Amino acid sequence: MNATLGSYLTAWLAAYGVDTVFGIPGVHTIELYRGLAGSGIRHIAARHEQSLGFMADGYARVSGKPGVCFVITGPGLTNIATAMGQAYADSIPLLVISGVNARGKLGSGDGHLHELPDQHALASQIAAFSHTLTAAAELPQVLARAFAVFDGARPRPVHIEIPLDLMVAPADGLPPPQTPAMRLLRGPAAPAAIERAARLLSNAERPLLLIGGGARQAAPQLTRLAEMLDAPALMTINARGALPDGHPLALSCSPSLPAARRLIAASDVVLAVGCELGPTDFDMYVDGGFRLPGALIRVDIDPEQLCRGRGADLPLLGDAKETLQLLTLRLTNAARQGAERADAARRLAAAEMEPENAADLAWLHRVRDILPQARWVGDSTRLVYAGNLGFCAPRGNSWFNASVGFGALGYGLPAAIGAALAEPDRPVLCLAGDGGFQFTLAEMGTAMETRARLIVLLLNNRGYGEIKSAMRAAKMEPLGVDLYTPDFPALARAYGWRAETLALATPEPLLRQALEQAAAAANPTLIEIEA
Incomplete structure (x- = not known):
């Protein structure tokens, strides 16, 4: 060799x-x-x-x-x-x-x-x-x-x-690579557990699906199961779009919102699929108000996760896609007012949302309607926080960000480049703030080298705006949150990018023109949004 x-x-x-x-x-x-x-x-x-x-x-x-x-x-x-x-x-x-x-x-x-x-x-x-x-x-x-x-x-x-x-050691004498290499195939949960879950769900009067990021690859199975049960499907941040936008059972709102919490608390059987049930999704405001009093069925590939947080009353250890396929075969269609329950939660969540979040969310949906094929990748920034509360993704795996869980700043731009390289025929929208963007802005060079099909929507409030607000809310003098920021459009042009500046209140025709030109451009585009 x-x-x-x-x-x-x-x-x-x-x-x-x-x-x-x-x-x-x-x-x-x-x-x-x-x-x-x-x-x-x-x-x-x-x-x-x-x-x-x-x-x-x-x-x-x-x-x-x-x-x-x-x-x-x-x-x-x-x-x-x-x-x-x-x-x-x-x-x-x-x-x-x-x-x-x-x-x-x-x-x-x-x-x-x-x-x-x-x-x-x-x-x-x-x-x-x-x-x-x-x-x-x-x-x-x-x-x-x-x-x-x-x-x-x-x-x-x-x-x-x-x-x-x-x-640098010689590899002579080592066995040649097996091509293709052996790969494991995931399997479903145990048949007895699936049978018990089917009975619980079939007898439920107000079932509910909680969908997490671990079910990203099971969108068709989730949709079919929700329809069989006539159950609302509440999608956490990493599961947005698992049921497509516009589906009557799809519920794209944070489970930390009061309306979503009331829906969960009123459900007699909850099926959580690939869902951590972690506090950054379910207790975002750290008020301890999340309750799940009904029976809980959990589907997860990780046996330890089935026992963390709110432990499952019925754990199903197995692959989400394989398990849901078998579970659906054991159910019969039933009418349970699922669409009405989902619609009521949707309307209440919108009514209870703070005005700034509601306005930001409406702006995100305007952009989505202009570029419906785009994938959204976010950093930790105001527009992302609003989107996490209620963004309706047009399809699965098209909305993800780093504002929850580990919560690392600087994620947006490089992760968006990686997403664009994985699927070059589809535009990627990167939501970033001026603070987090400066963590990794040198990767504008990587985006240019790779000709990533990328549009950065950069909300510029000249500092760490969310932290500044938190300091003021805690009756502290803001410190370390007002930043010197460069001329981002000029910097983008120096890297060979296209660049322009808009406002959140930019009229629809101008916003549409800017986004459509960016999506058709050969080079990445930065659109600075003045906060």
């Missing part, structure tokens, strides 16, 4: 169907690039490892494939750690492959380049597992374990570190 372990790794990645790697080459990873050139695997070079991880996250959510990252020892791993934490919180599959100092020098404290006391221990806190290769022959098995997590368990980051002396 006459190959090093670095090039052997590339051959295995190709066997697993990897077609894109996100990386920043360094002296500790150049051996990984020996096999990458000419392999057919596309390499995307970011400007910073945190952005690199966010790009891989956005790519993974859209493509359905793990986001694969190459990072150097030490600072490469510490830089990508934030992105790994976000992916861990949101159950996104990332494969992070890093270098580490040579065997015999690990954690020596002698001051080797990029040395950490225990790099493996750091990574293990934000990964399903972290593995340090001790011999070249371990590589096929550890890759198989990584893809087993991605395919058969709750998908989360996996970290593999390769000592520098092993990276």
Whole structure:
């Protein structure tokens, strides 16, 4: 074979169907690039490892494939750690492959380049597992374990570190990659559990579906099940669009809103699918007001999650898509006023919404109606917060952001680039604020290099506006929240982007013209929105 372990790794990645790697080459990873050139695997070079991880996250959510990252020892791993934490919180599959100092020098404290006391221990806190290769022959098995997590368990980051002396070791004599590599197939929950769930749901008078991000790939099955039960389907932030906008049973509002909470509390049987039931969705305002008194059936791939928070009265351990297919076969159509219940909750949620949130949400829906094919990727910013309360996504997996869970600022731009690379024929709208955008604005260069089909809608209030409001609400003098901001349109043009400035109150014809021109442009576009 006459190959090093670095090039052997590339051959295995190709066997697993990897077609894109996100990386920043360094002296500790150049051996990984020996096999990458000419392999057919596309390499995307970011400007910073945190952005690199966010790009891989956005790519993974859209493509359905793990986001694969190459990072150097030490600072490469510490830089990508934030992105790994976000992916861990949101159950996104990332494969992070890093270098580490040579065997015999690990954690020596002698001051080797990029040395950490225990790099493996750091990574293990934000990964399903972290593995340090001790011999070249371990590589096929550890890759198989990584893809087993991605395919058969709750998908989360996996970290593999390769000592520098092993990276250049000969791979001759190692078994050639199995092409295609073996992959696990997920299965449904146990038949007895599905039968019990069917009986509970069939006897329910006011059933309700709670849909989480873990059910993203089961949109047709969710729609069919909701229709069979005639049950409202309340979609959390990462599940928006699982039932399409306009469906009478679709309910795109935050379960932290009073109207949604009343609907949940009044339901006698709740089926939660791929749903963490976590506080950033269900107790956003930290008031402890979420109640679920009815019977709770939970479908999840993670056995521990079935027992966290509000534990299930009936847990169904299995793949959402496979489980819902079998469950639907055991149900019969029934009329339960599901559409009326959903409509009432919708109208009450709109009536109870604060005026600024309602206005921002109306603006988002105007943009959606102009570009109905667009995917939305958000940072932590005012427009995203409003959208999380009630944005009606036109289809599944077309609205996601980093404002919940781990809540990392700077996510929006790089994740939107990753999403655009995964599906280049569809425009991506990135919602960002001027504060968070400055975390990763250097990735405008990556977007230009890759010709990402990207439109950034940048709300500029010249600082951390939401934190400033929180300080004032807490009767504090705002400090550290008013920022010097650059001329964003000029900066965008310096990177080769198109750019213009609009206001939230821009008339419909001008807004439509700006968005349609941006969607048709060859280069990315930044539209600064004056707050």
